[in-house]
Amino acid sequence: MVTLAEVAQHAGVSASTVSYVLSGKRSISGATRQRVEQSIRELGYHPNAGARALASSKSNIIALMVPLRTDMYVPVMMEIAIAVATTARLHGYDVLLLTGEEGPDAVRRVTGSGLADAMILMDVELADERLPLLRGTDQPSVLIGLPADTTGLTCVDLDFGATGALCVEHLAKLGHQDIAVIGEAPAVYERHTGFAERTLDGLRSRARELGLRVLHRPCEGGYDAMTMTLARIFDERPGTTGFVVQNESAVEPLLALLRQQGRAVPEDVSVVAVCPDQVATQASVRLTSVAIPAQEMGRYAVEHLVAKLDGRGSDEVVLISPELTVRASTGPAPSAS
Amino acid sequence: MVTLAEVAQHAGVSASTVSYVLSGKRSISGATRQRVEQSIRELGYHPNAGARALASSKSNIIALMVPLRTDMYVPVMMEIAIAVATTARLHGYDVLLLTGEEGPDAVRRVTGSGLADAMILMDVELADERLPLLRGTDQPSVLIGLPADTTGLTCVDLDFGATGALCVEHLAKLGHQDIAVIGEAPAVYERHTGFAERTLDGLRSRARELGLRVLHRPCEGGYDAMTMTLARIFDERPGTTGFVVQNESAVEPLLALLRQQGRAVPEDVSVVAVCPDQVATQASVRLTSVAIPAQEMGRYAVEHLVAKLDGRGSDEVVLISPELTVRASTGPAPSAS
């Protein structure tokens, strides 16, 4: 292993000079800098991460806590994780992957050991146990998701309230009166992950303003669950013509079942999904959808963290405005045509 | 930040004693151990990761390199990543998430800086640029995937050759004569990621032995691509009754199109998929499939790495035997019934 001292010797300068060449924290003459850089290249020198962390008390690592369960929005999570890793590298940081499994202990461990300089938390629950710990440390953090109390925290998320409203507005404009909402799995609601409830709230209140009727049913993904859910919906509200789907793994089953029942999309019923664009464009009917801006959130989280670590930036809650893309799954309500 | 020295003082022992309590590398009397542990708890002590890494030249971090592109098997990757992170924690390691973006440089950086003690590489190409570097370092590594030359490397993967053979055997047993293989996107083949080719080879050679006809067509995911591909297949081989699908995002489109064309599954055509069980069970027809043992591979990779780091374990190539689960998408060939 090549050390700083060896580089220094090779270049005929002191160790501190090499260090300053590397960090740029003091001015170095062009000649010296070149000599040092040359030696670094020749010897194939890489600074030792541990020594660096010890001396500077900065690890240049950002911890990313992902949910353990893979029962929901897996592609979204992956996209965020990759955006985080890529953006972090751009700023000279590496990413430590933590699963939610350890819970609050992971936060303690990471902040206590100086393993990471900052944290990004995904899958935040409304009253998350990790939040008090984050507030009690001076280590910067960003939540992807929105807890009930955001004081002292920085959060990014899609504005799910507006998303719900946007979906219902679109359907209202097309003349639909009876809307069914295919929600996430019941477990998601029990866990009080905020986004599902926020979508629903936004959707309901806008529907009330517009005078639409809304029926909400949670739904596990897959065909069997969807079959049951759909049957119940048409049983209770036979006149349903608009669907809002928030569960990726319910999208395809819903389309298949509707088709099977002879209900044409979009002629008889319209479907709006909240899902990544990829899912929307690859479905059997190209779906009118509100995209989940996974990459944007990941990138923002890292950039905000880096700003904070540089002494810039402050706590804030950023809600990304939803954008609805009209595709082939929505059309005028049958009675309106 | 609480340090070892503070703990030592609080417990009335020397720093080295505390260190030995923590590591268990020397025997400590029960009384002392308890006093130290008590102090650790009271002060909320966490060893500093950087200092530890510097002094011991071990970071207790395993690097995981995931592919940057999210165009294929995303859920599989996520499952592996989570299994890796979880298993690693069980053994006292953390996981550093690297994207393939940096390529070979990432390997250099990580091994050079002592950031991680070991590496796991996913999405290995047949002649991967990173392999020479791995062979040239004494840092343990495990590949998930199988390159062309495995000398001096440890690899885990599903036995894709056997997987292909297994699929075709199953269809042969049911009397199918004409098999179509819906492969991965052309890009996957161009990239020479081994698994796609190995599946095909295994499948073809077994088909030859059994006297079946095989038509292979790569296919991007999604409906549009699938429509084209399927049209070509029935155009060239109208008698096709058996399908093997290796592209997750082609599964649902295929089923929908077959249905649409009035070809019943499994009465008219049979479909075997190579995909995670979750995809197989949630599809519109419960799919006969060979599972991709994502968790098992992730777990194995970590455990092998830990063994190597402990001085046990050696280089080896582990090919996991495929298991075919019969579900509702395969049945006797029409002419055979």
Next chain:
DNA sequence: AGAAAGTGTCGAAGCGCTTCGACAACCTAT
């Protein structure tokens, strides 16, 4: 011309931990 300010470099201290050798204190076996 001399003081003040800036430049470029170095030496040394120290970050918090691990680990080695040393050494008391205590057992055993002769």
Next chain:
DNA sequence: ATAGGTTGTCGAAGCGCTTCGACACTTTCT
């Protein structure tokens, strides 16, 4: 009782880096 072995603890060195203050030298201003 004494040599030899254990056992439990300590002190000190050192891992490779950053960073502070010091210092020589050059430039600029009055």
